[in-house]
Amino acid sequence: MSTSSGRRPEGEHEVRGLPFRDDGEAEPEPEPRPPTPAAPRRRITWQKLTVLPALVVALLLATWLWFRQADLDALSENALSGGQVTKALWQHVQLTVISTFFVLIIAIPLGILLTRRAFRKATPVAMAFANMGQATPAIGLLALLVIWLGIGRRSALIGIIVYAILPVLSNTIAGLRANDPSLLEAARGIGMSPLGVLTRVELPLAVPLILAGVRTALVLNVGTATLATFGGGGGLGVLITTGITSQRMPVLLLGSILTVALALLVDWLASLAEVLLRPRGLEVGT
Numbered sequence: 001m002s003t004s005s006g007r008r009p010e011g012e013h014e015v016r017g018l019p020f021r022d023d024g025e026a027e028p029e030p031e032p033r034p035p036t037p038a039a040p041r042r043r044i045t046w047q048k049l050t051v052l053p054a055l056v057v058a059l060l061l062a063t064w065l066w067f068r069q070a071d072l073d074a075l076s077e078n079a080l081s082g083g084q085v086t087k088a089l090w091q092h093v094q095l096t097v098i099s100t101f102f103v104l105i106i107a108i109p110l111g112i113l114l115t116r117r118a119f120r121k122a123t124p125v126a127m128a129f130a131n132m133g134q135a136t137p138a139i140g141l142l143a144l145l146v147i148w149l150g151i152g153r154r155s156a157l158i159g160i161i162v163y164a165i166l167p168v169l170s171n172t173i174a175g176l177r178a179n180d181p182s183l184l185e186a187a188r189g190i191g192m193s194p195l196g197v198l199t200r201v202e203l204p205l206a207v208p209l210i211l212a213g214v215r216t217a218l219v220l221n222v223g224t225a226t227l228a229t230f231g232g233g234g235g236l237g238v239l240i241t242t243g244i245t246s247q248r249m250p251v252l253l254l255g256s257i258l259t260v261a262l263a264l265l266v267d268w269l270a271s272l273a274e275v276l277l278r279p280r281g282l283e284v285g286t
Contacts, residue, residue, distance in 0.1 A: 044272060044276070048271070048272070049272075052264060052265075052268045053265070056261050056264050056265055056268075059260075060257070063253075063254065067250065073248075075246055075248055076248045076251055079239070079243075079246070079248065079251045080250075080251060084238075084239075085254065085258075087234075088234060088239055088255070088258075089236060089262070091234035091235045091236075092225050092226075092234075092235040092237075092258075092262065093262070095156065095157065095221070095225040096221045096225055096266065098157060099164065099221045099225070100164070100221055102157070102161050103221075104214065106165060107165045107169040107217075108172050108210065110169060111168070111169050111170075111171075111173045112172065112176065112198070112203075115173055115177060126169070130165050130169050130170070133162040134164075134166045138227050139227055141163065142156065142227055142228075142230055142231050143230070145158055145159050145231065146230075146232075151231055151232035152231070152232050152233070153228070153232070153233045155231040155232070156225075156228035156231040156235075159224070159228075159231065160221055160224045160225055160228070163220065163224050164217040164224070167214075167216040167217050168210070169213075171209045171212055171213025171214075171216075172209075172210050174209055175206030175208070176206045178205075178206070178209070179201070179202055184197055184202065187200070187201045205279075207278060207279060208278055211270075211274040212274065214270065215267065215274060218270050219263055219267050219270075222262055222266050225237070229241055236258050236259045236262070238255070239251055239254055239255025239258070240252055242255075
């Protein structure tokens with residue numbers, strides 16, 4: 001039937017002069033709304049920023065309060081006076097920073113080189129030497145270096161560097177080898193040079209594993225630097241060995257607590273760098 005206006009209702013049309021309606025004809029669906037963009041995820045929480053530093057500060061404060069009321073004899077006061085604690089701490093920080101710097105400029109380029117096709121056959125030899133460096137007891141390695149190079153900071157630094165190369169080197173190689181070959185082939189397919197593939201695809205994807213190795217090396221360096229005192233390199237190991245040889249517990253306790261606090265702070269800073277330097281494309285939920 002036709003309406004008074006001559007127009008048929010929506011969905012009805014004429015077939016051979018008779019009105020016909022498609023009962024199964026669906027009404028047009030509304031256009032989907034664009035998804036609301038999710039709020040950017042915070043990369044570092046306030047707990048990560050505050051909890052560990054607060055614990056370290058509480059540890060140092062408790063140590064300072066204990067030393068204020070402790071009855072120190074003349075030998076202990078002599079070992080801790082004259083800015084010797086500050087000097088030992090500064091030497092320890094220098095040993096850690098310098099050794100880590102040389103570990104990075106040696107291990108990361110070497111790891112990249114060993115993943116290139118022309119040098120892959122040399123990987124087992126390089127890894128064997130790196131494993132030997134860490135398998136050797138640190139004090140024994142330092143003693144050999146002192147016999148070879150003499151007493152001084154140079155011997156201590158070389159020993160620390162050799163001891164910490166393995167985690168950075170192995171993680172660099174593992175990170176680069178773990179890359180999806182199809183991604184690398186696609187990068188080459190769009191005309192990227194080998195250097196462009198390395199710097200814009202391979203290394204960014206390997207960053208998480210490389211940073212994990214650097215974090216491990218940093219903590220290793222803080223601990224190994226306490227042995228630098230046996231090679232004339234200074235550091236907090238001076239307080240520890242003085243406390244042991246003179247049987248003065250306050251001196252030994254202070255050196256040990258400062259070493260632990262420094263290791264915790266270095267690990268905390270490395271964990272922050274691990275989060276901040278991770279490419280955003282590799283984060284879940286971003």
